[in-house]
């Protein structure tokens with residue numbers, strides 16, 4: 335379905351042509367003076383040069399040609415040559431009814447549907463999840479839903495950090511604590527107990543303890559590095575411990591991500607890429623791409639146009655160990671082999687940008703991915719505390735994700751209990767739903783690349799540009815609709831009629847923007863524009879609500895039309911928050 339703006343533009347183009355001007359000048363935009371008009375066209379100003387005519391004259395000609403347009407209530411030429419447009423109420427109504435009947439609410443699936451992989455989440459197994467991982471999960475999940483909504487095949491991959499030094503540390507600490515376990519023997523033969531030698535609670539404590547100890551004790555660190563090396567080179571007992579760590583951690587991670595409404599299609603990780611490394615290294619050498627530099631195997635990726643230095647991609651350290659670059663390249667080999675994506679998007683902290691520049695260039699240059707495969711780095715900024723510094727606990731430690739979520743939920747619970755409309759039990763459940771919205775909306779309403787301040791008070795407020803405000807609006811609409819349905823037993827199939835007053839028209843015009851907004855959000859990979867849009871829509875609805883008798887309206891036809899508009903508004907809001915990755919409660 336076309337957007338309202340597209341439909342309007344077609345009419346204005348025709349008018350330019352009828353008036354004898356090139357239609358390329360007929361560019362229409364939303365008005366930046368909503369007090370004067372709803373849409374505007376500044377094309378007459380641009381055309382003035384070509385036609386050596388005063389812009390006001392051109393504007394006047396175009397306006398004349400718009401005389402009996404189906405779209406516009408008024409079209410005005412305003413000095414020095416603006417064309418101010420107000421759309422006909424019937425035109426908007428027609429558009430909204432068309433939208434309401436469409437399963438996608440007017441959004442068209444894209445013409446060239448692609449396979450897109452999204453690499454997001456990226457937690458490190460057995461290390462605590464911290465707030466930095468939250469942003470990747472929130473942004474990646476929303477992007478995944480948006481790209482999927484437009485009809486593409488999207489594969490979300492968590493890309494676990496499951497192959498590093500932390501594994502060696504845990505093995506070393508476990509050996510110290512439980513030397514009698516069968517896993518540490520060089521001759522260990524694989525048939526190991528199914529029961530993990532630790533619980534998740536223990537595991538969560540083992541890693542930080544071992545990590546801190548290794549910083550102080552050289553020999554312990556050496557041992558952990560050796561254990562990492564042995565694990566990576568086929569020590570069967572260590573591999574068994576690794577399987578246990580993976581099982582226990584991933585079970586826990588799955589639960590955490592589920593609570594965040596983050597759903598991965600693939601639970602792959604760095605370990606899965608390892609088997610692609612040897613043949614890849616072979617290819618890089620044979621193809622003449624890689625060379626040795628001070629013992630390390632590297633691929634140069636500097637390009638002539640670079641303003642700053644781009645260091646070579648590191649393939650192998652001088653001791654033969656693989657690195658972060660290597661793993662990401664090998665993962666691309668695997669992705670190419672198994673999924674043939676048209677695009678891979680990485681949602682990672684923007685401080686890792688250089689790493690991705692190196693990897694992307696190397697992958698393209700060496701043919702690991704096809705020239706036409708798009709590799710995109712979506713770097714996000716840091717989540718800061720109110721002091722403008724990276725988010726910390728009150729004591730100054732690294733904020734763990736679960737604590738942050740608990741803090742928000744408690745605050746939400748307090749606020750919901752203050753309203754005292756629901757039972758304690760329900761308030762708890764509702765607090766979780768609204769808390770998640772507070773966190774996600776607080777994050778997503780900022781442009782992803784920017785740092786932002788995580789402000790618990792502001793994010794949990796029911797007023798202003800917040801998740802709870804949006805949910806509150808949805809709940810308000812739902813409650814009106816429920817009351818109406820109790821009485822009339824019907825909500826679907828009602829028609830929206832022409833607007834009765836200015837604030838209803840404003841609401842209608844906002845609702846009509848939906849497919850246009852989603853297209854922009856998709857093209858720019860910019861979920862924050864959904865937030866900006868639903869905030870405007872919620873405001874327009876609440877203004878309408880305060881100025882209009884809805885349920886007590888006596889004219890049945892008017893009332894039906896209001897209800898139909900509410901049904902549509904609710905659908906738009908619910909679809910939008912689903913694309914952002916959260917839901918609304920029944921009451922709050």
Ligand code: ARG
Pocket residue numbers: 453455456457458493494495662680682
């Ligand atoms: N595990 C990494 C970290 O915590 C993020 C992984 C990002 N994805 C990737 N393909 N490198 O920093």
